[in-house]
Amino acid sequence: MNSQDVILGLLHRESLSGYEIKQKLEMPLSFFFDASFGTIYPTLSKMEALGYIVRESVMQEGRPNKNMYSLTAEGRAQFERYLQSPVEKDSYRSDFLVRMFFGEYSDEDTLADWIRDEVRKAEAATTQLDRMKSEWAKDMPASKTLCLDIGIELNESKAKTLREALKRLTGSADM
Amino acid sequence: MNSQDVILGLLHRESLSGYEIKQKLEMPLSFFFDASFGTIYPTLSKMEALGYIVRESVMQEGRPNKNMYSLTAEGRAQFERYLQSPVEKDSYRSDFLVRMFFGEYSDEDTLADWIRDEVRKAEAATTQLDRMKSEWAKDMPASKTLCLDIGIELNESKAKTLREALKRLTGSADM
DNA sequence: AGAATCATATATTGACTTGATATATATCAA
DNA sequence: TTGATATATATCAAGTCAATATATGATTCT
Numbered sequence: 001m002n003s004q005d006v007i008l009g010l011l012h013r014e015s016l017s018g019y020e021i022k023q024k025l026e027m028p029l030s031f032f033f034d035a036s037f038g039t040i041y042p043t044l045s046k047m048e049a050l051g052y053i054v055r056e057s058v059m060q061e062g063r064p065n066k067n068m069y070s071l072t073a074e075g076r077a078q079f080e081r082y083l084q085s086p087v088e089k090d091s092y093r094s095d096f097l098v099r100m101f102f103g104e105y106s107d108e109d110t111l112a113d114w115i116r117d118e119v120r121k122a123e124a125a126t127t128q129l130d131r132m133k134s135e136w137a138k139d140m141p142a143s144k145t146l147c148l149d150i151g152i153e154l155n156e157s158k159a160k161t162l163r164e165a166l167k168r169l170t171g172s173a174d175m
Numbered sequence: 176m177n178s179q180d181v182i183l184g185l186l187h188r189e190s191l192s193g194y195e196i197k198q199k200l201e202m203p204l205s206f207f208f209d210a211s212f213g214t215i216y217p218t219l220s221k222m223e224a225l226g227y228i229v230r231e232s233v234m235q236e237g238r239p240n241k242n243m244y245s246l247t248a249e250g251r252a253q254f255e256r257y258l259q260s261p262v263e264k265d266s267y268r269s270d271f272l273v274r275m276f277f278g279e280y281s282d283e284d285t286l287a288d289w290i291r292d293e294v295r296k297a298e299a300a301t302t303q304l305d306r307m308k309s310e311w312a313k314d315m316p317a318s319k320t321l322c323l324d325i326g327i328e329l330n331e332s333k334a335k336t337l338r339e340a341l342k343r344l345t346g347s348a349d350m
Numbered sequence: 351a352g353a354a355t356c357a358t359a360t361a362t363t364g365a366c367t368t369g370a371t372a373t374a375t376a377t378c379a380a
Numbered sequence: 381t382t383g384a385t386a387t388a389t390a391t392c393a394a395g396t397c398a399a400t401a402t403a404t405g406a407t408t409c410t
Contacts (some may be wrong), residue, residue: 001272088270095176095263097207103318143278
């Protein structure tokens, strides 16, 4: 699974420009997939060369012109090939947990600060995902709601585990 | 946080070869950080050129010779600079959740199969982390145990959420 | 009115990373 | 003896990110 596969999925329902694709990649998709402009624009060029998408220049007033991309039959077939390929392993990288792993080289106050920050981040993510769920859940297929549920549960259990660890570390329940 | 920072951390206590570094990057570190040989060997060469580590060739019988690397004072200072840099955001990428996000383009049986596989993976990870914790927890500083706890909690709540979603999808509790 | 900032829009570059592949040597099991 | 596994190092193509560059118009602040 790479950026091309996700872009094919996003273009399945509607035509989009590179800038609009970047916007679609915000929550909730950014919770488990992200791509920068440095990936999106070269990927779109490559996909056009491969015949998966076609470009149409759209003149705009009051803002720069944009290139709208639409899926071709070949692009639809390529998305099907992706769906039939084996499911890849999740990848997770955490600077925070690396620092905890090497915790013996830091002092307790620093560790406590890092944990408190991480709790705040997890709580903020939970709030955002909860709001999204209550706003959009009615119009979503069950599979999409599942993405939000997983995001909510993962962040909640992370925050819970971190608060317990902080209590053990500092000997109190302060934040 | 990149491979160089993690290698500096691993070399803090002992000298290691590139092959041994790859082994150290297995569980539990691989749960939140991983690196391939294609990263490790070029990074070691670069770190030697920068003066962060020194190489010593060690002849071995019955197996190929190896290059042992040790931290220099400059390497220790560089690790301190890493610890004082801002904590980076976690990065998480999930092919499984991308497929759920585009779930409307797959059929229910396929989605159910993918979910069941994901439950199995999460349960296997929980088992492995649990075993590791009971074996090594006594010799570990609390900060290191926290890494295992987070891994266990994350995988357990993921499996729980997925089982509930599967029940809703198929209308039964079968696996 | 002028200055700063933000939003839209596309593109490039250097640096990092992965997965596959290559090359050797040695042990162990079928 | 063939194949698999383990030790050990290295390279390459492809994918990716963060930062940077370039433009234009809209909004906001003073």
